Amino acid sequence: MKHLFLLLVMCILFHACTNKKKKWSYLQTINLGDITPIGFAFQNEEIWISDGDHNQIIAVNSSGEVLQKIIDAQRPMHIDIEQGDLYIPEYGSDQIIKVTKGVKSIVKLPDSLDAPAGVDRYKTEIALADFYHHRVLYFNGNEWITIGKKGNELGELNYPTDIQILKDKIVVADAYNNRIQIFDKQGIPQQLIGLSEGINAATGVFATEDEIFVTDFENNRVLAYHMNGELKQIITEKINKPTDVLLKDDVLYISNYKGKNIVKMGR
Amino acid sequence: MKNTRIYILLSFLFFGLLSSVKAQEGRMDSFTVKVEGLGCPFCAYGLEKKFKELKGIKKITIEMETGILKFNYPEDRLLTLENVEAQVKKAGYTPVSVTINRSNGSVEKTTAILEKNITNGQSTTFNLFVSGNCDMCKARIEQAVKNIVGVQNAEWNKDTKVLTIKAHLNISQLVIEEVISNAGHDTQNKKAQDSAYVNLPGCCQYTRKQ
Known part of the structure; x- marks a missing residue:
């Protein structure tokens, strides 16, 4: 009986510990001075940040010290880095700029864009959030397909701002439908996430194979979900108009547009 | 020599005219x-x-x-x-x-709205529920109401969705609700036309109550 009681206590303690580990809590703030971050991406230990207000891309270290600058970007939004290449969606010029070893080129596209707000590269695939056209353009390695049209039904989009390609999914921040929408790689809608949380502008998204994080811009929150749509946590500490979120080495990074910083969360 | 002078004079005239046109254009x-x-x-x-x-x-x-x-x-x-x-x-x-x-x-x-909207007489303050989402909505709602002659102040709270209005006693709440709904925002008694709602920017398209 005594052993049974001990076992029960240990189970409770173990459960409490594992649960605690899964909760995100504040670790550190990387102050960015005057930089107003929209999107960001990692290149090894450097954080590359799109500074929309000042038409530039900045690389900083973990202390916020500026290491490099790319000027003359026209309202850069949710950037991506893949295999050393930096991809910049330029909201102001309607182009996707690729920067390889400091040399800029324009990514060839099948159609004109109107305010691209997000780009993601995955192996040979690339996906773009085409803000004012309320659609996603996706290249699967062989051909381009168009996903979504303006609306609020399943499969429709209302000002998409960020995007991520996973192994067999495309995850879209469906900003002013206040939700995350997941498509398969044929463009068929699979799932809506965040419908019950009263999101007000889902501006940034990051997904792994089993988790999704979304920035809730107007409500100053970041929401963490299981891939099945179940809400795991609402993060509010140190969040001030968040625009992007990224998970790296089990640390959650969140860019605060109004706060002019990136905050780190651990679990 | 005479021809040279004429050429120089013509050149001066030509370049003078050109720079004047360019200055006009610029x-x-x-x-x-x-x-x-x-x-x-x-x-x-x-x-x-x-x-x-x-x-x-x-x-x-x-x-x-x-x-x-x-x-x-x-x-x-x-x-x-x-x-x-x-x-x-x-x-x-x-x-x-x-x-x-x-x-x-x-x-x-342009003249600031409240400057041209100074009114005398007794005023009243009342609250009104107005749908909206963001700072853009706040600016639109408040400006629409402040445009009404007799309104002294209007302030909308983004979190509570309550618009507080200070206005001359003669101003009817119905008129205010009409103006707000014409700007695309539903009020407690007046629903905006679908066309006005659809014309709102994406971030302002609040969830409508059926």
Whole structure:
């Protein structure tokens, strides 16, 4: 009986510990001075940040010290880095700029864009959030397909701002439908996430194979979900108009547009 | 020698005329527009895009912190205060004031709404529920109400959705609700036309109650 009681206590303690580990809590703030971050991406230990207000891309270290600058970007939004290449969606010029070893080129596209707000590269695939056209353009390695049209039904989009390609999914921040929408790689809608949380502008998204994080811009929150749509946590500490979120080495990074910083969360 | 003088004179005349024409072509009016509700970068950059549609526009800048939009525009295109206000509204924003410094030295300005809306007499304060989402909504709702002669103040709370109005006793709540709904926002008693709602920028398209 005594052993049974001990076992029960240990189970409770173990459960409490594992649960605690899964909760995100504040670790550190990387102050960015005057930089107003929209999107960001990692290149090894450097954080590359799109500074929309000042038409530039900045690389900083973990202390916020500026290491490099790319000027003359026209309202850069949710950037991506893949295999050393930096991809910049330029909201102001309607182009996707690729920067390889400091040399800029324009990514060839099948159609004109109107305010691209997000780009993601995955192996040979690339996906773009085409803000004012309320659609996603996706290249699967062989051909381009168009996903979504303006609306609020399943499969429709209302000002998409960020995007991520996973192994067999495309995850879209469906900003002013206040939700995350997941498509398969044929463009068929699979799932809506965040419908019950009263999101007000889902501006940034990051997904792994089993988790999704979304920035809730107007409500100053970041929401963490299981891939099945179940809400795991609402993060509010140190969040001030968040625009992007990224998970790296089990640390959650969140860019605060109004706060002019990136905050780190651990679990 | 005489021919040379004529050539020199003609050259002076030609280049003088050319530089005068170029100076005329290059003369620009400067515009300063104060816009309310520049909270969301996605929409604010959209405002810039809308102005870039104006052919010939130069040196366009937006200061997000102050809500000031500045640009230059060729004087011969005669862009008016009304044109500028219309372009701001087309982008879903609410213009507070517009100042034009014409290249000839003259200055044109819009009048601040509350300055032209001074009223005397007894006033009352009341609350009204108004649907909306963001700072852009706040600017639009408040400006629409402040435009009504007899309204002294209007302040909308983004979190509670409550609009507090200070107005002359004669002002009917129905009139205020009509004006707000015409701007695209549902009130507690008056639903906006679908066309007005659809014309709101994406971030302002609040969830409507059925």
